[in-house]
Amino acid sequence: MTPVPLEDVFLAAAGLFVVLAIAMFYRAVVGPTTQDRLLAVNVLGTNTVVILALLAAGLDQRWFLDVALIYALLNFLMSVAISKFTVERGGVL
Amino acid sequence: MIEPTPLQVTLETVRFWAIVALLGLGVFFTLVSTIGVLRLPDIYARAHTASQTDTLGAGFALAGVALAFGWQHAAVYTVLLLFFVFITNPTAAHAIARSAAETGVEPILAEEGEPDDSTAETEGETR
Amino acid sequence: MAVERLLVPLSDTVTVRQTVGYAVQSGLERADSLECHLVVALPYDDDVPESARQHEDADDLLSRARNWVEEDAGEADVTIETATLGTDEYLFGPRDYAEIFDAYAAENDLDRVVLDPEYEPGVTARILQPLERELDRIGLAYDEAPVERSTRRGRLTGSEDFDRLFATFMISYGFYLVLGDPTYWFDLVTGAAVAGIVAISLARVTFSVPLDRVQSPIRVVRFALYIPYLLWEIVKANIAVSAVILRPSMPIEPTLTQVDSRVRSGLPLTALANSITLTPGTLTVRATDQRLLVHTLIPAAREDLFDGGLERGIRFVFYGRESAAIPSPRERDDAEIVGGDEL
Numbered sequence: 001m002t003p004v005p006l007e008d009v010f011l012a013a014a015g016l017f018v019v020l021a022i023a024m025f026y027r028a029v030v031g032p033t034t035q036d037r038l039l040a041v042n043v044l045g046t047n048t049v050v051i052l053a054l055l056a057a058g059l060d061q062r063w064f065l066d067v068a069l070i071y072a073l074l075n076f077l078m079s080v081a082i083s084k085f086t087v088e089r090g091g092v093l
Numbered sequence: 094m095i096e097p098t099p100l101q102v103t104l105e106t107v108r109f110w111a112i113v114a115l116l117g118l119g120v121f122f123t124l125v126s127t128i129g130v131l132r133l134p135d136i137y138a139r140a141h142t143a144s145q146t147d148t149l150g151a152g153f154a155l156a157g158v159a160l161a162f163g164w165q166h167a168a169v170y171t172v173l174l175l176f177f178v179f180i181t182n183p184t185a186a187h188a189i190a191r192s193a194a195e196t197g198v199e200p201i202l203a204e205e206g207e208p209d210d211s212t213a214e215t216e217g218e219t220r
Numbered sequence: 221m222a223v224e225r226l227l228v229p230l231s232d233t234v235t236v237r238q239t240v241g242y243a244v245q246s247g248l249e250r251a252d253s254l255e256c257h258l259v260v261a262l263p264y265d266d267d268v269p270e271s272a273r274q275h276e277d278a279d280d281l282l283s284r285a286r287n288w289v290e291e292d293a294g295e296a297d298v299t300i301e302t303a304t305l306g307t308d309e310y311l312f313g314p315r316d317y318a319e320i321f322d323a324y325a326a327e328n329d330l331d332r333v334v335l336d337p338e339y340e341p342g343v344t345a346r347i348l349q350p351l352e353r354e355l356d357r358i359g360l361a362y363d364e365a366p367v368e369r370s371t372r373r374g375r376l377t378g379s380e381d382f383d384r385l386f387a388t389f390m391i392s393y394g395f396y397l398v399l400g401d402p403t404y405w406f407d408l409v410t411g412a413a414v415a416g417i418v419a420i421s422l423a424r425v426t427f428s429v430p431l432d433r434v435q436s437p438i439r440v441v442r443f444a445l446y447i448p449y450l451l452w453e454i455v456k457a458n459i460a461v462s463a464v465i466l467r468p469s470m471p472i473e474p475t476l477t478q479v480d481s482r483v484r485s486g487l488p489l490t491a492l493a494n495s496i497t498l499t500p501g502t503l504t505v506r507a508t509d510q511r512l513l514v515h516t517l518i519p520a521a522r523e524d525l526f527d528g529g530l531e532r533g534i535r536f537v538f539y540g541r542e543s544a545a546i547p548s549p550r551e552r553d554d555a556e557i558v559g560g561d562e563l
Binding site for chain 1: 112113124127143150161162167174177191
């Protein structure tokens, strides 16, 4: 049989993703440009989606996937909105 | 409890290691992508490597999740999730790069004749 | 005696008759006699089956327009020339159209272009604004014909509207059922209601170009074939980029390149630009008409881009297998490395 329960593998992978996400925070904080921060936050968003999916499998909570789906869409909207905002500051989106 | 047949045990083991391999690849490409975003010199170069998280990092990890759920509704969900990530992230990356271009962020370019120009400016070069 | 020389590009729109009328009237106001060049620009796609029909349509439109000019001119001194442009080169975006009009105008010593506000050459979407921008850039004088737009979308037939409604409805219903439970009656009913509302309110927005009952499903199938190829390209590029990033010296060589792609604006161009961005190592910074400004990170990715594999894939999806076999951007001389000033 398997050496460790499958659930633990998913939780461990989720943990690694969290560590990588924290490393990505460096770029989000340091910048230097707004776009650098935005890019880092966008990658963080993708990481969050993956972490949610891994937790859904690891904790056997199917509905986490719903949250992940909505999060992916919101993440996209946020990136596009802030990109547009930096170009035409204060402009109507 | 019914004893699982040897075939079922083998299949379970294969599935387990397949999932471990997929998750490992996902973590690996996300790690590379994170290193890239931290190391590369400018926003345009970072955007390239950010798309690694979006493609193979997320792709392999979500494939692992789909495999764990097996032939279920949730697996379809995961594929749909991946599809959205694939469609929306290049658009977002393009929007970010374009906004950088329009706000006048100059890319660091390797000019013809002096190919070391870009690598000289990178942080953490040769350790 | 002054002669006014006009170029009138025609396409089969509801306002083309008024445009011709305006061209004749305004030309005769400015000068005593008029030389009116009526042209139809055809996108070169001889490998597409519709090509022969397009030529017939063009000839038909030209002969009709000739009659209109004669009718409007009455007793005045009007010379009419007709021509079909673009039969020997690819026309893909507004830039190509502007250039071909300019070349024709220079050849025949024409003063002015009269544009139909609904001008819609070939199968592309309306291109009036980008075309005017390009004409400004080239420096060719143009004039937009003042037309009544009340019948603007009158050309749309009921079946086209139905196709859009049906396609939007099916896509939203399918999405709803994937998220919900396809065997539960409540989800089936609410899904139908929601998809109905979405279809009625958003069908026009979702499909800005009329659907083709034969071509559109084929494109979806071909797109499904394209996905594995795209994934394979992504995996290759990922490994190449990872190798570069993980090496301590990090031998990157960032360049900006400009590629004139051979796909039409709109969905095909979006698909191409997104595929390029999705592949690590290449990033679309800007897409104007069919000209893409691509940032490349490593030489291998740049070579792949110039070899045009993804472009062939997209052409395969939208135009079929025969159209996919075109020369690479490098062979066409459409790819070049540019400096940072192009941003």
